[in-house]
Amino acid sequence: MDKISIIVPCYNEEKALPAFYRETCAAVSEIDGAKCEFIFVDDGSRDHTADILESLCASDNRCKYLSFSRNFGKEAAMYAGLQNASGDYCVFMDADLQHPPKLLKEMYHVLKTEGYDCCAGLREDRTGENKVRSVLSRTFYKIIRKTCKLDMGDGKGDFRMMNRTMADSVLELKEYNRYMKGIFSFVGFDTKWIPFHNVERTAGETKWSLRSLFRYAVDGILSFSSAPVTMAGTIGALLILAAAAVGIWAVLAGKGLTGIPLLVCLILLLNGVQMFFISILGQYVTKDYMESKKRPIYIVKKRGGFSGI
Numbered sequence: 088m089d090k091i092s093i094i095v096p097c098y099n100e101e102k103a104l105p106a107f108y109r110e111t112c113a114a115v116s117e118i119d120g121a122k123c124e125f126i127f128v129d130d131g132s133r134d135h136t137a138d139i140l141e142s143l144c145a146s147d148n149r150c151k152y153l154s155f156s157r158n159f160g161k162e163a164a165m166y167a168g169l170q171n172a173s174g175d176y177c178v179f180m181d182a183d184l185q186h187p188p189k190l191l192k193e194m195y196h197v198l199k200t201e202g203y204d205c206c207a208g209l210r211e212d213r214t215g216e217n218k219v220r221s222v223l224s225r226t227f228y229k230i231i232r233k234t235c236k237l238d239m240g241d242g243k244g245d246f247r248m249m250n251r252t253m254a255d256s257v258l259e260l261k262e263y264n265r266y267m268k269g270i271f272s273f274v275g276f277d278t279k280w281i282p283f284h285n286v287e288r289t290a291g292e293t294k295w296s297l298r299s300l301f302r303y304a305v306d307g308i309l310s311f312s313s314a315p316v317t318m319a320g321t322i323g324a325l326l327i328l329a330a331a332a333v334g335i336w337a338v339l340a341g342k343g344l345t346g347i348p349l350l351v352c353l354i355l356l357l358n359g360v361q362m363f364f365i366s367i368l369g370q371y372v373t374k375d376y377m378e379s380k381k382r383p384i385y386i387v388k389k390r391g392g393f394s395g396i
């Protein structure tokens with residue numbers, strides 16, 4: 088019988104956890120051919136989350152929990168959960184029932200019978216979400232799609248079930264600044280997306296302020312893209328061209344390269360050259376930064392015919 092590890096990062100979720108546990112247990116009981124384990128990760132909660140998890144673990148031997156010494160963030164909690172999961176399949180779920188448990192059955196079925204390595208929820212809308220946040224999130228995903236060569240779109244969140252091979256590949260990326268959506272995309276594998284509608288969280292409130300979301304967004308872009316550095320180079324090159332244009336115009340228009348045209352030309356040129364070389368320096372730093380993550384150079388999905396060697 089297969090084992091599905093349900094990994095749940097929890098930060099101050101005392102209000103949501105009982106309903107989450109109840110509904111997820113009900114959903115899991117409908118999956119034929121698989122049993123489950125819960126890996127709850129208490130991410131330094133300040134409410135009674137840890138007490139609730141302790142009593143769940145005492146009453147249900149499928150439940151396990153880790154409690155962080157402080158709040159390390161959802162990414163760290165997901166990583167810790169995955170490291171401690173022993174299932175043949177692993178799925179990440181938020182504790183607030185925004186990831187519908189009834190999809191678990193379909194996800195498992197897709198992985199088992201359709202040959203996919205991963206089955207992920209695709210949130211189709213942002214109903215009930217704060218308007219400012221929706222607009223900012225959409226803008227962020229537009230930027231990230233343009234700057235990173237990875238498949239990260241609006242609605243493609245962390246709610247996904249993956250097989251052991253993919254889970255182990257995700258664990259191979261040990262970088263400190265983690266951005267799971269980028270990591271899932273980086274490791275590759277075949278993913279099937281199943282759409283679902285957004286629902287408001289069952290209880291409690293969102294843990295993300297606009298400030299923390301902004302920081303998360305910047306982290307996401309910087310972890311997977313050197314586009315900002317390249318952009319500095321492009322702006323530098325444009326400033327140099329603009330300096331040349333001003334110079335040529337001044338000479339052709341018979342004004343001579345003196346006075347204000349000379350000043351404008353010099354300002355553009357010096358700033359352009361500076362930005363251009365800062366960008367080159369940035370490219371070296373980015374390369375070193377990416378090297379320091381020690382990401383795997385490739386990821387093997389299957390092997391064949393090696394036994395005879």
Ligand code: UDP
Nearest residue numbers: 096097098130160161164181182293294295
């Ligand atoms: N979470 C966490 N650590 C944090 C912030 C959030 O473990 O620092 C968990 C949280 O308990 C929930 C999930 O991550 O299970 C998603 O958080 P939330 O629902 O607040 O995010 P939203 O759905 O508003 O994006």
Ligand code: MG
Nearest residue numbers: 181183185288
């Ligand atoms: Mg939520």
